[in-house]
Structures are given as structure tokens and as C-alpha cells.
Amino acid sequence: MTSFDYDLFVIGLGSGGVRAARVAASHGARVAAAEEHRVGGTCVVRGCVPKKLLVYGAHFAEDLHDARRFGWEVPECRFDWATLRHNVLTEVNRLCGLYIDTLEKHGVDMILERAVVAGPHEVRLAGGRIVSARHILIATGATPIIPDVPGQLHGITSNEIFHLEALPARVLIAGGGYIANEFAGILNAFGSQVTLVNRTDVILRGYDEQIRDRLLQIARAKGIDFRFNASFSRIERTADGFLDVSMSGQDSLEVDQLIFAIGRRPKTDDLGLTEVGVDLDAMGAIVVDADNRSTVPSIHAVGDVTNRVQLTPVAIREGQAFADTLFGNKPSRVDYSFIPSAVFSHPPLASVGMTEVQARKALSAVHVFTSDFRVMKNVLAGRNERALYKMVCNAENGVVVGLHMIGPDAPEILQAAAVAVRAGLTKADFDQTIALHPSMAEELVLMK
Template identity: 70%
Template sequence: MSDYDFDLFVIGAGSGGTRASRMSAAYGAKVAVAEEYRVGGTCVIRGCVPKKLLIFGAHFAEDLKDARRFGWDVPDCRFDWPTLRDNVLADVDRLNGLYTQGLENNGVTIFHERATITGPNEVTLASGKVVRAKTILIAAGAHPHVPSFPGSEHGITSNEVFHLETLPKRVLIAGGGYIANEFAGIFNEFGSKVTLVNRTDVILRGYDAQVRDRLLQISMTKGIEFRFFAEFEKIEKQADESLLVSMSGHDPIEVDCVLFATGRVPNTKGLGLETVGVELNERGAIKVDADNRSTVESIYAVGDVTDRVQLTPVAIREGQAFADTLFGGKPHQVDYHCIPSAVFSHPPIASVGMTEGEARNKLGSVKVYTSDFRAMKNVLAGRHERALYKMICDGVTGRVVGLHMIGPDAPEILQAAAVAVKAGLTKDAFDATVALHPTMAEELVLLK
């Protein structure tokens, strides 16, 4: 009889933990997973999925106005936040059920409670039950960072935004990353007055400078206000429940809601990692090698808790690689080169590979090709918003090393183009491809 209750015990049933659990069990391992909140994790329950549904809802604001230019007799429409909110939360419930069913169908034991590590091969559940496992996988994800200053407790994060009772008339969003810019676009389209506050004057650090500047210009045209070089000093709740926000370098601003989108912190506190010698980096993330193994031989980690690349598809790939390597007899490692990413702003941004700045620093000789145009739909709608496509190539070989886009459906278009960049194709390969006309995507094979 085995000394262990399970071959694998997973802490966290998010994207990475669910994939690792399900695939390990499919390979014949005896698997258990502990989830203290809801099966599905950040992405499914309180992240990309419900946020994308809000984005779909937000698009109707412009689509309904544009429809009149296309001959549709559309009356003035009123947006009802509770309807969208409740429909989105109902879909989250549906997905939670599907993820739970997927684990159960593969024979995974689910503990709906918190688990902490009490030994290299031992986990203790909140109920007091002690479980022994040959291998432990930590996939506990991350949580939103809330800056510390007087009154910060009056703000909310992306965890709570999906549950707002009413749509705030005035919203202050703290941060300059993708979550901040996505929610700025969402609330602005719903009719809220949006002010985005950032410590620096750079939004979307890591994205190509031209593309992020284009988003800044368009966002300001749409009515989103930006306050740069601003540090929070205090938030005071007023008699009418509004919030008075004071910050350095700017006048105080009165709003109905403060949303913190200032980064995410790995969920490693209180897991008992220090008791078994699992090492963390300076950000509190678990140190792992290329095979996702921590500094303790029997303990592994995948996903946001490792703070390598905080993207759902990356966590899924890490969970798959873990299962394949340990239980599937197909050892392999995740390739982190050339990962595509998107910002579902209004309009959205999509990117893969090196930015122009990165390419010039690394390669020296580069060639840059661009297309700056108005989408056909925007022309007829009388919307002056311009899309920008940008291709970065190695100046010597012609190999495409980066693609960056802002415009309608940019993420949908980039996914296919990212295959070409990952495969190392050249600008000539794009040029040799016949354009699909009339589309926005054809600009990729017509770049000058």
C-alpha cells in the first residue's frame, strides 16, 4: 500500500491547476485539488472571461450610434447595468459548473477549502484533514495589489468590479496597465466619467510606443481624462457617499468609485512555504526551474504564483507541460519566446515579438513597416479613429521579429499572424501572400 493518499495534490483550481489536475488524472495519476473560492480561478470567475463579456456589452454604445449611418432607425437607447452584470455572473456560474464537471469526470477529488503545506509531501486542509501526496503542485494564482495610503480601503479592485450594485457616474481608475485601460474603456462606453491616474506618464509599459501613444490619443478623444505623475495622498468618504481623492501634483477629485488596477501579487502568503524551504523571489513569487519545480524536490508551481508571464494561456501550457512531464511520459518545457498578448481597450491592441525599441537595442539594424488607416466601417460611420499596424523586421535577414496593432478586431487578426512570427517568416513571405479584400487584415500583406 502507498505511503501517500494521492500521487498529486494541487493547490488552486484556476487555469493552470485545472489543466494540470485533469491531464495528470487522465494519465492515470490519483489526483486531488483544493480550491478555497470557486473552480475556474481568476480568468474564469473574476478576470478575463467576465471582463470580455463587459467589453462586448460596451461595444454596443458605439455600434448603436454607428448603425444609423448604415440605414438603421435606432432610437436613443438606455443602458441597464444590472441586466448585463447579472447575465455575466450567470455565465460565470455556468463556466464554474463546467470546470468542476471536467475535474470530476476525470476522477479528480475536489476539496472546496483552503489548503496549506505542512511538509514536503503533506497538506493540511482548513477542516483539519491532513493529506499526504507524492507530489504537490501550487497553482494558487495572484491577487490585485492595493496601494497603502490613508483611505485606500474605500477603493475596489477588479475582484469586486463585477458585483457593483449601481453603475458609478464618476470613476477614478488607478494604474496604467492593461486592466486599467480596459476598464477605462468599458466604463467610458457605459457613460461614466472616467479619470485614469498613473504614477508616471507611460501607459501599457512593454507595448510598442507608437501603438500605446495612439491609444492615449483615441482615449482622450473619447473623453477619458488622464492624470500623470500623480501619487495618492488620501481618500475621504463624503456625507453623500462620494469619495474625495487627493493626489500629488493635481487638484483633488470627487468620484463615486475608485478602482485600483495597480498590478497583481502572487498568492504565496499563508501557504506554509517557509516551513518546508520553498524559496521566493523579491516579489514573493515561487522560484521554479524550467520544469516548474521549486527548490523543494516534491513541490512544483505553475501560473501567476510564479510571476513569470501572467497570462492564462501560459498557465495552461505550464500545467500541461507539468502533467506531460511527470505523468505522461512526454517530457517538455514551455517555450516563452514570442508570446502574443492583447489589451481589450477601445479600440483593442494586439502584440507579438519585439517592439521597435527592443529590436533596435538587440539587433541594431531593423526595418519598420507601417500602415496607418481608417477602417472602412469607421469611414462610413463618420468616426475619425485610425488604426495602426506595425511590423518590425531584422534589417539583415528580413525576418519578422515583431507585430503590433491597434484597431478594430486587432487581437482576432493577430492570433493567426503570430503563427508566422513564431515560425520566423520574413517580410517577403507576407508580401507574397495575396490580400484578402476588403478587410483590415489585408494591411498585413501590404505594409510599406
Template identity: 65%
Template structure:
């Protein structure tokens, strides 16, 4: 007999797994299908393994700086294969935990591709057809690869975690957070890095002061940038290097070219046409505030909807969907005032309005407060790298409507500060808070 479920989830990433677990906790009979590995982009080939590479990359500067703190380190070397394999082992461990979470909540796992057949039917790659009263699509997004000659020789962020060896020279296409994060990682590991961006600025959408500071620091470190430039052709040479024919800058020869030019929703070959599901721009699934599509029993959460491509958003959307659909609640996700980070070297963290956005909304009377300083550790290490914090304040009611930071541990500091922005606290309330000294975070309450 055909298996029937209350909820069938297609895609076992962060949003899908959370939705499946919460729905099951409400008593629903739940199944989930995943054709690759349980855990999705974040756990398997995104946030988690990338952050581990970021940690590994930071040791390059720490080993340089420690001498000023009295530590004598002998001859040092870096073993890419050891880090790569240790990161892969950690990913395997986390995938196992995700499996355990689903199994402990009695969620049936189909480790194969699933697609919609129309109505309430789902076709599995094995040939089996199952049915479900409610279907949730949580298949995420994939790296965008431009249509240029020789693109098969390029790699994406997915491939970095499996490189057999580090490239001595790497070109990175893009100016967003993925491009800048991997630029810092490769540079710290000793690669010669060139960032190629089709526009004239990096990190569009982040506060201009933070973008300019990161660019200045990156250039000082030795990362090269080619602006208003694009790739025309990639040719693999006999010895294995890649010859890049460029438009807007000189041609170059590298050992690897990484494309970090955005991510597109994974809606191909899902049977969405058969089910009558409406798509929007770039193939994203169109949903309402409850993550419901135009088909009343089909829902979608996470990157496949292209609302905000962040793991915590997918998790919240999945949780809210399950509580609403199976828990008798009325829950929606507030997509405003969401904190974000760029794990560059140094990292950027941001929440709320940029200065430019605030001026457009409230006029030129918007107040800004900044602190431009060297972290204490950098001073003693004789590292001339300055941090920059900025508060953006509403001109009428004194609310802090944006916080933007670049410097060591900025994302860790911002998480708590984001609560204040979300709560609508004022600059006066920041000022009334006693500083925790000596810390970098104290600068947030000392700006006058």
C-alpha cells in the same frame, strides 16, 4: 486513514485544473483544493467576465454608428444590473463546466483552503490532513492595493463585476492593461473616467506607436489622464462620494476609485516556509524550466511564479508539468514570442519585439513598415478613428520579429499572424501572400 494521492493541486484556476486533468489522464490519482470557486481568476473574476463587459461596452458606439448604415433605433437605455447579472450567470455556467471536467476525470475536489505542512503533508481547512507524492501550487495572484489612508474605500477589478450600480465618476489608478481596459468599459457605459498614473506613460512594454495612438484616441473620446500623479488619501463623504487627496494633480471627487496597479503572487499563509520552498521577488515561487521548486516534489505554475501572468501560459505550464511528471515526456514551455492583447477601445494586440527592443538588439538598421488607416466601417460611420499596424523586421535576414496593431478586432487578427512570427517568416513571405479583400487584416501583407 489519511488519504494519499499521487498529485495534490492547490488552486483550481486555469493552470491547476489543466494539470489535474492531464495528470489524471496519465493514470495518476489526483486531488485539487480550491477555497473560493473553481475556475480561478480568468473564469471567475478576470478575462472571461471582463471580455463580456467589453462586448457590452462596444454596443454604445455600434448604436451610434448604425444610423449611417440605414438603421433607425428608437430611444435607448443601458441597464447595468441586467448585464452584470447575465455575466454572473455565464460565470456560474462555466464554473459548473470546470467542475464537470474535474469530476469526469476522477479528480477529487476539496472546496476548502489547503496549506503545506512540510514533507508531503497538506493541511485542509476542515482539519483533515492528506498526503501526496507530488504537490503543485497554482494559486495565482491577487490585485495589489497600495498602502494609503482610506484604501478600504477603493475597489479592485475583482469588485467591478459586483457593483450595485455604475459610478457616475470613477478614478482608475494605474497605466497597465487592466486600467486601460476598464477605462474604456466605464467610459462606454457613461461614466466620467479619470486615469491616474504614477509615471508619464501608459502600457509600459508595448510598442510606443500603439501606446501613443491609444492615448490619443482615449483623450479624444473624453477619458481624462493624470500623469506623474499618486493618491495620498481617500475620504468617504457623508453622501457617499469619495474625496481623493492627490499628489501631482488636483484633488478630485468621485463615486468610485479602482486600483489596477499590478498583481502580486498569492503566497501568503500557504505554509511555504514550513515546506522550505524558496521565494523570489514580490513573494513569487522560484521554479526551474520544469516548474519545479527547490523542493524536489513541490512544483508551481501560473501567476504564483510571476514569470508571465497570462492564462494561456498557466495552462501550458500546467500541461507540460503533468506530461513530464506523469506522462513520461520531457516538456518545457517556451516563454518567448508570446502574443498579448489589451481589450481597450480600440484594442491593441502585440507579438514579438517592439521597435525599440529590436533597435537595441540589432541596431538602427532595423526596418519597420506601418499602415495607418481608417477601417471601412469607421469611414461610413463618419468616425474619425484610425487604426495602426506595424511590422518590425530584422535588418539582416528579413524576418518579421514583431507585429503590433491597434484597431477593431486586432486581437482576433493577430492570433493567426503570431504563428508567422513564431515560425520566423520573412517580410518577403508576407508580401507573397495574396490579400484577402476587403478586410483590415489585408494590411499585414500590403505594407511596402
């Protein structure tokens, strides 16, 4: 048998790579892993975790205001961005350390430098050393897309938001997806004047139309300005230090900060993949089969670098399935149906299964049930903001094929409800469940 330095070499230690390395090592494999930036990847370092902490911080803006309606004597409060930024980055450092400790405890050899593929069974490290492995796993994730427009370097991406020295008074966010809408809500709550510019007239493509329209309505009421059907033509720094952003389809804007949130592309540049025969698609994603195997049998990929579903829990599940199948004698594949997702906007929205439009295209008959209500807390706080829950059912058998929500704690509520949708429960099953009163979640079993 051919001798290799390792059974598995993982390039990229984000959510998918960390899970695959740890599980493979727990199955007895000799594992090495390389990371050129920080262990934890996008989610831990510059994505889900620090973003959610900013979301929590942003919610205090309304909570402190509402508290007065509930009898609390709240003095005028001042938000200090530097304090939150420092505490968030400190938490990120703590989590990165925990990831490293976990991998080391499982016997994974950590290599904190860039690694590229040098052959079907070889990896070249930045220092020049060549390492051999029976299997190579690419888990390098994705990176923000920056448009090709004059002055593009004046803008930043979601990677840099967490390191801003000060909050911008006026910020333009380019994009209509979840990253754009989440940071629009965060920065608006912190006091920035936010303008969101999108090249189409649709935000959150892929989510149910009624739910995303409700978010647009609420966001506008909160003071976020939306400009649609616009594309950038030029970005210039003015003599006063501001940014002059020229657009086609909309008037130009002068802002303090421009944030690009127009999508993410697989991070496969200069990894040596095509040179050894690994096929990439038009976006640069690694083409893999159901077992995460590329066109080179010894090279595999999981997570955003495959561009299947760019979600952290999916990457984790793929890493687990990969390691169990290859090293644990437990063949498994990821089920990509009924994946729940959420947008941590203000208010948040969450979804699982088919939208109404998707269901009407796929099924012969559809029944739709909704609950459009004012949350009890909002009533006493004097807010007109309304929540909306929507259930999409197959009319032939009553099976719930989609569930969509916008309102406080929607992601927390939907996680449990997603189990019911995936299990194929019917509207009757929901109706027969006694409501938990008074709660927002009870609307799930009271829809008409």
C-alpha cells in the same frame, strides 16, 4: 516504497491548476485538488471571461450609434447595468460548473476548502485533515495590489467590479496597465465619467510606443481623462457619500468610485511555503526551474504564482507541460518566446515579439513598416479613429521579429499572424501573400 494518499495534490483551481489536475488524472495519476473560492480561478470568475463579456456589451454603445449611418432606424437606447451584470454572472456560474464536471469526470477528488502546505509531501485542509501526496502543485494565482495609503479600504479592485450594484457616474481608475485601460474603456462606453491616474507618464509599459500612444490619443478623444505622475496621499468619504481623493502631483478629485488596478502580486501568503523550504522572490513569487519545480523537489508551481508571465494561456501551457512531464512520460517545457498578448481596450490592441525599441537594442539593423489607415466602417460611420499596424523586421535577413496592432478586431487578426512570426517568416513572405480584400487584415501584407 512510501505510500501516499495521492500522486498529486493541486492547491488552486484556476486555469493552470485545472489543466494540470485534469491531464495528470488522464495519465492515470491519483489526483486531489483544493480550491478555497470558486473553481475556474481569476480568468473565469473575475478576470478574462467576465471582463470580455463586458467589453462586448460596451461595444454596443458605438455600434448602435453607427448603425444609423448604415440605414438602421435605431431608437434612443438605455443601458441597464443590472441586466448585463446578472447575465455575466450567470455565465460565470455555468462555466464554473463545467470546470467541476470536467474534473470529476476525470476522477479528480475535489476539495472545496482552503489548503496549505504542511510538509514536503503533506497538505493541511481548513478542516484540520492532513493529506499526503507524492507531488504538490501550487497554482493559487495572483491577487490585486492595494496601495498603502490612508483610506485605501474605500477603493475596490477588478475583483469587485462585476458585483457593483450600480454604475458609478464618476470613477477614478488607478493604474496604467491593461486592466486599468480595459476598464477605462468599458466604463466610459457605459456612460461613466472616467479619470485614469498613473504614477508615471507611461501607459501599457512593455507594448510598442507608437501603439500605446495611439490608444492614448483615441481614449482622450472618447472623453477619458488621463492624469500622470501622480500618487495618492489620502482617500476620504465625504458627508455626501462621495470619495475625496487627494494626490501629489495632481489636483484632488471627488468621485463616486475608486478602482485600484496597479498590478497583481503572487498569492502565496500563509501557504506554509517558506516553512518547508520553498524559496520566494521579492514579490512573493515561487521560484521554479524550467520544469516548474521549486527548491523543494516535491513541490511545484505554475501560473501567476510564479510571476513569470501573468497570462491565462501561459498558465494553461505550464499546467499541461507539468502534467505531461511528471505523469505522462512526455517531457516538455514551455517556450516563452513570441507570446502574443492583447489589451481589450477601445479599440483593442495586440502584440507579438519585439517592440521597435527592443529590436534596436538587440539587433544590428532594423527595418520598420507601418500601415496607418481609417477602417472602412469608421469612414461611413463618420469616425476619424484610425487603426495602426506595425511590423518590425531584422534588416539583415528580413525576418519579422515583432508585430503590433491597434484597431477593431486586432486580437483576432494577430492570433493567426503570431503563428507566422513565431515560424520566422520574412517580410517577403508576407508581401508574397495575396491580400484578402476588402478587410482590415489585408494591411498586414501591404505594409510599406
